[in-house]
Amino acid sequence: MAQETKVRETQRTDANGHHAVGQRVKRLEGAAKVTGKTVYADDIKFPGLLHAKALYAPYAHALIKSIDTTKAKQLPGVHSVYTATDLPHYNRNDSNRRNLIFPDKEVLFYGQPVAAVLAEDPHVAEQAAGLIEVQWEVLPAVLDPVAAIEPGSPLVRDPLSDVDRSEERGHVSVDTQETEQEGAPSNIASHAPFKRGDVAAGFAEADVIVERSWKSAMVHQSYIEPHSTVADYDITGELKVWTSTQAPFYIRDELAQAFDLPENRIRIIATEVGGGFGGKIYLTELMVAALAIAVKRPVKYIMSRKDDMLAATPAPFAHIDLKTGMTKDGTLTALEARLIYDSGAFPGAPMLAGCMLIGGYYRCDNIDIQGYEVLTNKVSVGALRAPGAHNATFAIESHIDMMAKELGLDPLEVRIKNAVEEGDLMPNGQVYPRIGLRECLEAIAGSEVWRNRRAVEATPNRGVGLAIGGWLGGLQPASAICCLNPDGTVNVTVGSADITGTNTSFQQIAAEVLKLPLEMVNVTSGDTKTAPFAGMSAGSKTTYTVGRAVLLAAEDMKQQMFELAKQRLEVEPEDMEVAEGRVQVKGAPDRAMTFQRFGKLSTNFGAPFPVLVGRGAITARKSAPGFTAQAADVEVDPETGDITLHAFAIAQDAGFAINPLSVEGQMQGGASQGLGIALWEEMQYDEHGRLLNPNLLDYRLPTSRDLPPIETIIVEVPSEEGPFGARIVGEPSIVAGAAAVGNAVFNACGARVDEVPITPERLLRALGKL
């Protein structure tokens, strides 16, 4: 096995008597995935299916003077062509990307869809899209968000109204609201200030002050499966959508509002998601549903890689000005920040999260944080795993190292000294619940990467760097149903899309509550007509919220069995327990009824018991933030600027790892994405706002050649409400990579690169060689 990977195993099966949770469990759907049997949206076929291909705007900002679809319609094999004027009615709001299919008079970013062609052959549809003739009047494109906030900047677009923030709320729940654009028209979509104490006094007190600007590139989620959607609106008036989404119920609600349809006439079937990372919430479904309603035939729309890179919702560029002060003893005394997130042509940049984190990792009495979400004529942005977090973290975590260096302090100890703990305040005044940031720092101190740093750094051009990261997590109600079958097996049904192995964790949770072998529990993600409600699988909240509902559903079924067993076992429920597929009397295990017996007695003809259906429904109001500490070991070639990653370690607080195999996978996967942000990934635009690298050759994802095995350390500081103490897991892992690598590069060669990705060119500039 890869020797570099070590996992700190906590005691299991053990003191707590857990047999199912806390175990390394293989994925329920593993066999389907390794054999190619898993059904993704593009694998679905229907008789009469039409393929849709879109025409994407060739300018970043332009007026549509006219659209002529004659030639496209004349191409043999074309079924129909739709533009803004001939789509069926929907409730359109041009302020929100998700409420607009095609614009009718103005395009706001390069790649904005303006029309669609339907044909039975996708090649014909694509060819016809190229035959649509549009007369454009090109307008100046506003591309630099820093210049765009200045008064007098040309405007990106007409003023916003009725901005819908519901999607962002799915990723993170904070008790703060940004102030929407008001007063004179400007490109600032929203602004959020956070102040505490007196920063001037804080800086006066400091022995070292660091002031610097930090940039982080626009990056793409780069799920390997591009956006894929099939919709059908049949004769019964029911709208069905099969789509690669993390958020089936959210899409249902949005489509119901868009088309004035009752929610129970819409069926969203979340097909297996071939990677989402926050980018697959709600994007293509409105267009495909509208087309299906128009033609009364099933319509499939599969984005090509290029389409997806042009017109999906990548993660924003951010420019962050940061000033921090520290006293000789390593106390952070003041933090002043201006965060500018480039939202693209529509609101939706995760600026709030950046503000919360830049001032939320360390105790500091004096803060002044100003966040700006700024519009530009670029593709509108969306969520990418802990949206907005890595941009802000790159800035603050670089500063901590820089201040520690100036003061001659150990970077790890400085972090431990200032790290927030339970009871400390977030920038908005919210109080932290129990968290494990300090524990993550202590764990990373024990990693091989960190312990070896002195030896490693003895080699010229090698350096080891450290950074922390975190995510506050989303909150949303959730529910689950737990049914007993006649043979004693159990079916659990949830409404959440399983994007990270959550259904396997639910299997473990239900099996644990019922003390059943894992194979006696199966879990299904139903669709929006068959499953009980769940929030979107985003904000790292699925195990935390739906997992609790599963726990309660299993518990409810168990209690129903106890009630029913009273007469036959002749004891009260409090004197019963479950064990090995039976309900038995405590202390007298031979007085028992098997699950199978309950199953028969509740389903047979003339059976005495009602059907056993456990119900779990929760509201989640208390967050369980997740933190991480990460260390990178890099080698720099000072002649070419090339950077080689030799080793990487991640410690992360999972609260309680329901399935350590999955938790490690989440940690390693997120860490690799953080490394992509650190070293390779950047959507590059030219001076006209055209994307230069809409493919996976020029947009450089981390490959196996780039990434060594990642040392993975699970930390477990239990959350207060999560099932068995589990807390959010999916997102924190991506957050620290950029800063950890930046700090490692500095330690390797003494050059501080203030922009990620740290390309050879940027490094050579920082070294003064270009």
Add this chain to the structure above:
Amino acid sequence: MMPKQLISLTLNGLPRELAVEPSWTLLETVREALDLTGPKEGCGTGDCGACSMIVDGRLITSCLMLAPQAAGREITTIEGLQKNGSLDPVQQAFIDAGGLQCGFCIPGMVMAARHLLDHNREPSLTEIREALAGNLCRCTGYTKIYEAVQLATERMAAR
């Protein structure tokens, strides 16, 4: 549209005669005409490897091979790895090591790993990392994929 072209090939061990669209790729032909939807299209430009198949013993990206180019060749897709209803050791190792998450890259990744082990029975970690570099995985960070290939190697050696 060009007329269809008749070709014969061996697909997953079975000889087939097919009328193919000359402009279609091997990937489209397999997915759309033969309903083998295991191989995936992630990019269409040969960069991601999700469509990887083994053709005459070579690992290829089937999104870059036109259907007529497959004439006379022996092609194995992910659907052809199972033998007598049981999983190939590589497939089993990916499940056991947790080397899969969303699964979209897996039909290609497993073929790349199988191809490596066909040619190198004891690959080093470096050789594994080289051999899989044409197959992008966005979910795992590759660590558990390396472990899966190492696990498959061990199990095959133990046989």
